[in-house]
Amino acid sequence: MPVISYLAHPHEGKKEELIKVLANFKECEVIPAQNKNILVVVTETQTKQEEDYLKQKLDALSSLKLLAMVSGFNTPEKK
Amino acid sequence: MYTSITNRRSFIKEMAKLSAMTAAATMFPGILFAKEQEKGLPKGVNLDWKKAPCRFCGVGCGVLVGIENGKAVAVKGDPKSSVNKGLCCVKGYHSVIAMYGKDRLTKPLVKKNGKYVTTTMDEALELIASKMKETIKNHGKDSVSIYGSGQWTIPDGYVASKLFKGCIGTNNVEANARLCMASAVTGFLTSFGMDEPMGCYDDIDHADVFVLWGNNMAEMHPVLFSRLLDQRLKKRVKIIDLATRTTRTSVAADKSILFLPQTDLALANAICYEIINNGWVNNTFVEKHCNFSKGLTNMGYGLEDKYKFNDKPEKIDFEAYKKFLEDYTPEKVAKISGVSVKDIKYLASYYGDPNKKVMSLWCMGVNQHTRGTWMNNLIYNIHLLTGKISTPGNSPFSLTGQPSACGTVREVGTLTHKLPHGVVMNEKHRELAAKIWDVPVENIDPKPTFHTVEMFRALDRGDIRFMWIQVTNPMVTIPKLKRYREGAKKEGRFIVVSDIYPTPTTDIADVILPSAMWIEREGMYGNSERLTQHFEQMVDPPGEAMSDTWQLIEIAKRMGYEKQFYYKKDTHIEEIYNEYRKHHDNNKHNLAPLAVLKENSGMHWPYVDGKPTKWRFNSKYDPACSNGETFHFYGKPDGKAVIWQRPYEPAAEAPDEAYPFWLNTGRVVEHWHTGSMTRRIPVLHKAMPKAYVELNPEDAKRMQIKNGDKVRLTTRRGQIVMPASINERGVPAPMQVFVPFFDESLLINDITLDSFCPISKEPDYKKCAVNVEKV
Numbered sequence: 001m002p003v004i005s006y007l008a009h010p011h012e013g014k015k016e017e018l019i020k021v022l023a024n025f026k027e028c029e030v031i032p033a034q035n036k037n038i039l040v041v042v043t044e045t046q047t048k049q050e051e052d053y054l055k056q057k058l059d060a061l062s063s064l065k066l067l068a069m070v071s072g073f074n075t076p077e078k079k
Numbered sequence: 080m081y082t083s084i085t086n087r088r089s090f091i092k093e094m095a096k097l098s099a100m101t102a103a104a105t106m107f108p109g110i111l112f113a114k115e116q117e118k119g120l121p122k123g124v125n126l127d128w129k130k131a132p133c134r135f136c137g138v139g140c141g142v143l144v145g146i147e148n149g150k151a152v153a154v155k156g157d158p159k160s161s162v163n164k165g166l167c168c169v170k171g172y173h174s175v176i177a178m179y180g181k182d183r184l185t186k187p188l189v190k191k192n193g194k195y196v197t198t199t200m201d202e203a204l205e206l207i208a209s210k211m212k213e214t215i216k217n218h219g220k221d222s223v224s225i226y227g228s229g230q231w232t233i234p235d236g237y238v239a240s241k242l243f244k245g246c247i248g249t250n251n252v253e254a255n256a257r258l259c260m261a262s263a264v265t266g267f268l269t270s271f272g273m274d275e276p277m278g279c280y281d282d283i284d285h286a287d288v289f290v291l292w293g294n295n296m297a298e299m300h301p302v303l304f305s306r307l308l309d310q311r312l313k314k315r316v317k318i319i320d321l322a323t324r325t326t327r328t329s330v331a332a333d334k335s336i337l338f339l340p341q342t343d344l345a346l347a348n349a350i351c352y353e354i355i356n357n358g359w360v361n362n363t364f365v366e367k368h369c370n371f372s373k374g375l376t377n378m379g380y381g382l383e384d385k386y387k388f389n390d391k392p393e394k395i396d397f398e399a400y401k402k403f404l405e406d407y408t409p410e411k412v413a414k415i416s417g418v419s420v421k422d423i424k425y426l427a428s429y430y431g432d433p434n435k436k437v438m439s440l441w442c443m444g445v446n447q448h449t450r451g452t453w454m455n456n457l458i459y460n461i462h463l464l465t466g467k468i469s470t471p472g473n474s475p476f477s478l479t480g481q482p483s484a485c486g487t488v489r490e491v492g493t494l495t496h497k498l499p500h501g502v503v504m505n506e507k508h509r510e511l512a513a514k515i516w517d518v519p520v521e522n523i524d525p526k527p528t529f530h531t532v533e534m535f536r537a538l539d540r541g542d543i544r545f546m547w548i549q550v551t552n553p554m555v556t557i558p559k560l561k562r563y564r565e566g567a568k569k570e571g572r573f574i575v576v577s578d579i580y581p582t583p584t585t586d587i588a589d590v591i592l593p594s595a596m597w598i599e600r601e602g603m604y605g606n607s608e609r610l611t612q613h614f615e616q617m618v619d620p621p622g623e624a625m626s627d628t629w630q631l632i633e634i635a636k637r638m639g640y641e642k643q644f645y646y647k648k649d650t651h652i653e654e655i656y657n658e659y660r661k662h663h664d665n666n667k668h669n670l671a672p673l674a675v676l677k678e679n680s681g682m683h684w685p686y687v688d689g690k691p692t693k694w695r696f697n698s699k700y701d702p703a704c705s706n707g708e709t710f711h712f713y714g715k716p717d718g719k720a721v722i723w724q725r726p727y728e729p730a731a732e733a734p735d736e737a738y739p740f741w742l743n744t745g746r747v748v749e750h751w752h753t754g755s756m757t758r759r760i761p762v763l764h765k766a767m768p769k770a771y772v773e774l775n776p777e778d779a780k781r782m783q784i785k786n787g788d789k790v791r792l793t794t795r796r797g798q799i800v801m802p803a804s805i806n807e808r809g810v811p812a813p814m815q816v817f818v819p820f821f822d823e824s825l826l827i828n829d830i831t832l833d834s835f836c837p838i839s840k841e842p843d844y845k846k847c848a849v850n851v852e853k854v
Contacts, residue, residue, distance in 0.1 A: 003088065005095035007103055007312070031096065033103065034111040040099040042092055068312050070305070071098040071297075071331065 001044075002051045004072045006058075008039040014063035015039070021061055027054055041067070090749070090766035093169055094301070101166040101305035102312065104156075110165070111158075130157050130680055131614035132604045133171045134597045135751045137229070137479030138300050139606025140167050141680040144175060144598055146617050151175040151598060160680040162280060162610065168301040170751055173760045177596075178618075180759030184579055184593035185622025195591065200623045203590055204630070207547070208637035210573045210589075214545040215247065221528055222544040224251035224537075227627075228551035229260070229481030229488050232602030233611075234655040235549065235627040236487035238644070240499065242631055245516035246640045250495045250503055250528045251543065255551040256481060256488035257531040261841035262446040263477040264489055266455020269392075269838070270463075270721050272714025273667070274489050277695040278438075278474035279608040279683060283307060285472025286438035288317045288429045292458060293343065293444015293845075295809075297327040298748035300442070300478055304328065319426065321346070322444065323845075324743060324773075324817055325810040336426070337812050340741050340846045342416035344450055345727035347457035348407035349416075350427045354464050355401055359431030361466030368710050369463050370717070371395045373403075373724035380449050380731035380834035384536050388837035395724060403724045415727065430461050436472030437462075442480060443745065447845050452838035453725035460722045468720075469697040469710060479607040480752075486605015490668075490684075491659065495534075496527035499662035503527060515661050517643050530840035532557070532833050539566025547575040549627045550594065554583035555753040555823055558842045559796050559833035577627055582755045583823050594627055595620035601652040602628070603676065609683050613676035628655070667703045667713065730846040731834035734814065738794060738848035740778075741815040744827050745844070747808070754821035770822035771804040774851070775813045779805045782853055789854040792816070794830040794847055800854055801825050816851055820844075 010018040015037055022030045022041060027050075031040040041058075045051040058067055103110050126145035133140040141160025145153030154175055158165035187203035188195040198206075214222050225239050231254065243252045267274045283289075283306045296304035308331065310316045320332035321343070329335035338346055354360060374390040381388075409423040429435055439462065445454045458475050459468075467473035479485055492499050499515075501508030504525055513520035529537050535557055537543040546567075557563045567574060567587045576588035579596045599620035605611045620626075625633075632651065635644040646654045653673055660670050663684070671682035671691070683691035687702045696712050698704035704711035712720040734741055749767035750757040757763045772790050774782075784790060790803045801818065811817050818827045832847040 001088070003091050003095050005099035007099055029092070029096070031100070031112055033107070036103075036107045036110045038103055038107065038110070040096060040103060040112065042096050042099070044088070044092060070102045070308055070312070071095050 001046055002048060002072060004043045004051065005070045006041045006043070007068045007070055008041045008064060009066040009068070010037060010039070010063050011065045012037070018061065018063040021063060025054070025057075090169070090762065094748070097166065097168060098301070098305050098308070101163070101302055102309040104164040104166045126153060128155075129615065129617050131598055131617075132482060132606065132612035132681070133167065134174050134177070134482060135170045136300065137481050137484055137607045138162060138303055139482065139604065139608070139610055139612060139681065140171055140302055141612070142167060142171055142174070144617055149618055151178060151618055157680050162606070162681070163302045166302065169748070170757060170763065173762060176760045177756035178599070180580060182580060183621055184581065184591060185624055186593060187623065188591040190589050200625060203592060204633045204637060207575050207590055208634050211545055211634070212638060214573065218544050220247055220249045221251060222542065223247065223249060224253070224529070224534055224543050224545065225547045225549070226531070226534065226551065226553065227254040227493055227549045229254060229256040229479070229484030230550045231487045231493065231627065232483060232604060233486050233491055233659065234602055234652050235631070236491040236493040237499065237655055237659045238628055238631045238635070239549070240491060240493050241516050241643065242635045242640065244498065244503070244523055245512065245518045246522065246635065246638070246643055248522045248524055250524050250526065251534065252493050253495055253529065253531045253534050254488040254493045255531070255553065255556065256484040257494060257840060258447070258556060258842060259443060259480045260446060260484045260489065261494070261839035262448060262451025262455055262836050265452040265836075265839040266459065266477070269452060269723065270456050270459040271696070271712050275485055275609050276474070276476050276607065277469045278476055279693045280306070281693060282438050282472055282474035282476060283310060285436055286310070286316060286474065287435045287472070288319065288437045290319045290321065290426065290429070290437060290439045291328060291332070292321050292439060292441035293323065294440050294442045294478065295322070295326040295328045295745070296440065297331055299480070299746055301748060303478070304331075317429065319429070323812060323815065327808070334425075336418055336422050338416045338418050340743070340815070341730040342412075342727065343445070343454055344457065344725065345407060345412045345415045346418060346423065347454065347461065348404060348727065349409050349412035349423050350430055350461050351457070351464060352404040352407045353409060353424060353427030354431050354461065355404060357427070357431055360464050364466030364710070365397070365464060365722075367708060368712060368719055369722050370719045371397060371400045371722050371724065376726055376728065378837040381532070381837055381840065382731065382834055384540065385533070386837070390838055400722065400724055407727075430465055430467070437467050438472065438474045438476055440476050440478055442478040444845060446477070446841055447843055449731050449834050449836055449843045449846075450725070450728060451836040451841050451843070453723070456723035456725050459720070463720055463722050469694050471694065477607070482606065483604035485607060485609065486603060486611060490605055490663075495530055498523070499659060511662065515658060532835055532840065532842060535563040535566065538572060539563060539569070541569070541571065544571060545573045547577070548584055549577040552582045552584045552753040552755055554587055555820065555826060556828060558828055558831040558844060560826060560828040560831075561797055577630055578755070579624070580755050580759065582753070583826070592630055593622060593624040594630070595624045599624065600626035600628070602626075603656065606681070610681040611670055611676060611684060612681040613673065628652070731843065732832050732847045734848045738850045739814060740849045740851050742792065742794065742831070742847050742849035743811065743815060743817045743845045744820050744831060745817065747819045747821060750819075750821035752821065753823065758821070769802070770819050770825040770827065771802050773804045773807070773809050773811050773817040775811050775815065776805050777813055778851075779803065782851070784853050791852045791854050792818070792830060793850040793852070794832070796830045796832065799825060799827060799830055816849065
């Protein structure tokens, strides 16, 4: 059950658009910086495959310039 | 750990979020995540934000504490702090909650007929002073002792040392930093003649490669580790994790290298062999700035009472050192350590590459080691041979675990052999201390007495009859604890414990004094990078709780030392700090004036001509350098650092047929040390409520042990039963187990071994032999 945090760098002038798009992903929590062109994105998925698929979808967003992973944790599945 | 997966996931998510915010803060100075940082703050109030260093680990993050109606209600990172640039880890963000646990000690308690009864502070202090006087009269000055902490503020430690060493005349002053940092101190002293790192955290911004020696930074120093990760994002630095167990740090690193316990000694020597064999030695640097020495070997492990050891250094030359290293070729060391020849060469090549700046970081894995001093020396050897030292980014850096292990224990000198400036054995150092303390120089005993383990042995034997324990929890942390707990409870012992919550240590007390915590009093801490930070009193302590500093002053006055303890209640911290600065009045250790500390989020020492010194021993940055060269290791009389010949020697107790596993102990990110504060923070306690034993998945499979199954651990000292953890947090190597020590209901130190480094006297909590059985 991966939990990954990223720094998301939007294209110039596309920060608000990226925030709106990311808000539609139920797996994502978005924390925008107040005074810089950057967002913290924390993803929480059930499996590695799901996480990989989500990452592909995020990478395809036109308002996103760069998505850089900061930390990743894997937690055991609830038995 | 097993009852609360949901909470743990929330916690992990919070950790991931904080890591990213910390990384962002280092990339974009001044970046604000105001909405997130101020989430949960009381609405519609105008908080008064005041600066302080964080109360927890030795990183020394700057925090801003939000005060409302006399209560600390919020914490956020101090954006002006050079340490954390505005962010904190989860412990830091929740730190003020630890002040308001429902079982906070608020009144003095005295044990009468086996029960604790409430008394007044005045009566408790009178009782303590009279017991101290009586004990000294009946058993001599060396029958009384104080055991403090790297959580002592600088004034706490200073007045403790002045009272015991200067006034009473006993060197029975120790602190729990002996358990975590003593090998770092003796490493610095033997290699450089002066304690504490030559570099600072700015090195992180300059280095190309980070080698972590047995140091799980991701959990123990998360804010600093985020700075490393940030550097990887910015400029693709390499992070190499050298460890005996796979941790979150290993997973986040570019490369994880596992070695067998104790063989780091051989591994470090193999790196030196490779550096020399490949012609990577910085000959100019070594010729100008280094000597070679060897010391005694086969020193033993301190397992017997009254064990004594004094090293006998002997100068050698480069050729002799080179010959010694022939026993440490990568091929030979691969067989001892389990590290492949390829990986040894890989490691050495980074240290040897003149175009790579390398920072080595270490903490408990290296220091809590029966050859901890040697391990510190060996890491310095690597940096000295290559000349990668005392320049931005080239930095051997020993991290600390407590907020003022450096500031108080190492700089004030609250260890048996130490004085604020120098050591008790040195006549000039005694004269300086006696002059500043206003005591006859004869008062200061030139002979050290008991280091920490031996102090508790002396309490057991009856050589020590009175012990005052402040702001630490030895009845959880002392190795081979069962002996020392029973010793402390013997007839004829009188124990005083100053703390903020009931702990297993208050359980052995005859008198419990309620202490003021952190920002309930004024003080200073000194962190890992020689940064001194001041904090003011922001809120009142509860009930009759009193600062440890003032408790000591009250006792000193009651014992007849009013002249030396002249301090006034309203101004005593300032008076003590000004007096303390006189001990370090030189350009090698000068401390910033109090007014400067109050204005800034910390200041590095040496503070010379109004400027902090960030890199010592380098004439470009350090005004104390006076030899006309680029580097000057002025801690040694000849201005040269020492490259030490230190061999690999086995651990004090290795696995055998009866006890076939290695037992390693340590910490977890959620809890700070024994958990006496963090277990009172609900979010942290829920995330990690109980201790556990980590097993290697293959071992667990073979023994048919599943997560949560009860496992019995048996050593020659006793046994303990705890739940198994497999593939959850850390993963030990095969035939090794790991247990965290934060849980007072599962005292792992009941079964650890009290072996220690003969030079530093720091115990080895990382290695003893254990049998593992499914219950």
